[in-house]
Amino acid sequence: xxxxxxxxxxxxxxxxxxxxxxxxxxxxxxxxxxxxxxxxxxxxxxxxxxxxxxxxxxxxxxxxxxxxxxxxxxxxxxxxxxxxxxxxxxxxxxxxxxxxxxxxxxxxxxxxxxxxxxxxxxxxxxxxxxxxxxxxxxxxxxxxxxxxxxxxxx
Amino acid sequence: xxxxxxxxxxxxxxxxxxxxxxxxxxxxxxxxxxxxxxxxxxxxxxxxxxxxxxxxxxxxxxxxxxxxxxxxxxxxxxxxxxxxxxxxxxxxxxxxxxxxxxxxxxxxxxxxxxxxxxxxxxxxxxxxxxxxxxxxxxxxxxxxxxxxxxxxxx
Amino acid sequence: xxxxxxxxxxxxxxxxxxxxxxxxxxxxxxxxxxxxxxxxxxxxxxxxxxxxxxxxxxxxxxxxxxxxxxxxxxxxxxxxxxxxxxxxxxxxxxxxxxxxxxxxxxxxxxxxxxxxxxxxxxxxxxxxxxxxxxxxxxxxxxxxxxxxxxxxxx
Numbered sequence: 001x002x003x004x005x006x007x008x009x010x011x012x013x014x015x016x017x018x019x020x021x022x023x024x025x026x027x028x029x030x031x032x033x034x035x036x037x038x039x040x041x042x043x044x045x046x047x048x049x050x051x052x053x054x055x056x057x058x059x060x061x062x063x064x065x066x067x068x069x070x071x072x073x074x075x076x077x078x079x080x081x082x083x084x085x086x087x088x089x090x091x092x093x094x095x096x097x098x099x100x101x102x103x104x105x106x107x108x109x110x111x112x113x114x115x116x117x118x119x120x121x122x123x124x125x126x127x128x129x130x131x132x133x134x135x136x137x138x139x140x141x142x143x144x145x146x147x148x149x150x151x152x153x154x
Numbered sequence: 155x156x157x158x159x160x161x162x163x164x165x166x167x168x169x170x171x172x173x174x175x176x177x178x179x180x181x182x183x184x185x186x187x188x189x190x191x192x193x194x195x196x197x198x199x200x201x202x203x204x205x206x207x208x209x210x211x212x213x214x215x216x217x218x219x220x221x222x223x224x225x226x227x228x229x230x231x232x233x234x235x236x237x238x239x240x241x242x243x244x245x246x247x248x249x250x251x252x253x254x255x256x257x258x259x260x261x262x263x264x265x266x267x268x269x270x271x272x273x274x275x276x277x278x279x280x281x282x283x284x285x286x287x288x289x290x291x292x293x294x295x296x297x298x299x300x301x302x303x304x305x306x307x308x
Numbered sequence: 309x310x311x312x313x314x315x316x317x318x319x320x321x322x323x324x325x326x327x328x329x330x331x332x333x334x335x336x337x338x339x340x341x342x343x344x345x346x347x348x349x350x351x352x353x354x355x356x357x358x359x360x361x362x363x364x365x366x367x368x369x370x371x372x373x374x375x376x377x378x379x380x381x382x383x384x385x386x387x388x389x390x391x392x393x394x395x396x397x398x399x400x401x402x403x404x405x406x407x408x409x410x411x412x413x414x415x416x417x418x419x420x421x422x423x424x425x426x427x428x429x430x431x432x433x434x435x436x437x438x439x440x441x442x443x444x445x446x447x448x449x450x451x452x453x454x455x456x457x458x459x460x461x462x
Contacts, residue, residue, distance in 0.1 A: 158311045158312070161311060161392050162311070162392075162394070162395075164392055165391070165392035165394040166394055168391070168392070168408065169394050169406060169408070172408065172427070172450075231348065231450050233408060233425040233427075233450050234391070234408065235389055235391045235408060235409075235410050235425075236392055256410070258410060258422055258425045258450075260425060260450040260451035261451070266422045266425060266450075266451050267422070268422070
């Protein structure tokens with residue numbers, strides 16, 4: 001899979017979130033997809049559940065609606081710095097890719113801290129229009145300050 | 155516009171600043187250009203002014219001269235981590251590009267902190283020699299610890 | 309030298325370390341190589357020694373064996389965010405490349421901090437199999453919290 005196209009996909013994904021255009025976020029996934037946020041520690045322990053789980057684009061849309069209604073995300077901004085992707089292989093028409101990330105949280109008073117670091121473990125596939133989309137995005141956090149109530153998309 | 159060339163431009167820009175070769179910094183701009191540092195909050199409020207403003211390469215050079223004379227920049231180092239660029243479109247021969255960044259400040263005693271995060275909103279254009287240069291670089295900070303007196307180039 | 313291949317090399321290097329597959333780390337170097345960790349301050353002062361020094365892949369392997377025996381690395385995780393590479397030129401069949409990096413350290417209790425920032429100064433060369441490898445990697449830290457006892461590969 002073309003590295004430049006993976007870079008474009010990841011850049012657009014992060015940009016939608018950081019610009020708070022959360023409604024665009026589900027469009028980066030296939031209709032039937034897997035989105036999960038978990039931690040490296042949970043994976044080591046064999047805990048499958050994860051902190052956030054969705055298996056369709058409809059569930060991702062519901063999540064954003066809930067977030068907009070709760071309105072709590074407005075207290076801070078986020079900035080994703082997405083690292084360089086590694087293509088691990090291809091299976092069933094999807095490429096397996098691993099990409100590190102760092103998210104900085106910016107409080108309304110200007111304070112900044114490292115909010116989360118980790119690695120996206122993705123299955124990326126072209127949709128019917130030939131656009132790259134996530135069939136699977138497992139967000140494996142090394143550590144994080146997040147609490148699941150306030151969870152913006154990772 | 156070719157993604158690889160945009161990556162090269164951004165990498166060289168950050169490298170010049172982090173290696174403290176500030177005199178090279180104006181050369182990344184066209185003679186007639188717009189360089190502005192502002193905040194996401196100011197943009198939302200419709201405040202156009204920005205914290206730093208220059209509309210020619212000559213003004214950028216003046217800024218560096220003043221910085222060298224003040225000599226205060228020597229107390230710390232900076233490290234830019236520039237993220238993946240998103241090409242938004244093209245207008246009047248220039249490509250519109252958005253690129254996230256993170257700047258770490260390193261004090262002389264070794265302490266490090268997140269100095270600024272944000273997004274470059276650029277218009278990139280080839281100059282007479284075919285080299286990519288900034289016709290416009292609007293630096294939109296999410297947050298920042300900077301005070302305008304000590305402002306190195308962003 | 310192809311930018312995409314440099315990106316792949318750097319991504320794979322960082323991934324091996326962050327996934328704690330330290331035994332893979334020496335394989336990113338040529339048999340005869342130079343690996344050194346130093347600081348920007350030491351370079352300015354003309355101090356050549358560096359904090360960590362190895363001039364063969366065998367020495368890199370020894371370093372990992374010692375690290376595994378000491379077992380102290382297990383108390384924390386690391387996440388490399390590698391920036392955009394700048395190709396400076398070519399000499400003796402090797403490309404000279406400079407690439408910025410940021411390393412976040414994640415303690416077992418979830419606390420995160422900026423562990424190190426700096427710049428890789430590399431000579432990259434194809435090995436007998438046509439794979440890109442480091443003939444030289446000088447890790448120039450801007451600042452760092454590291455103590456040499458606990459030194460994971462940078």
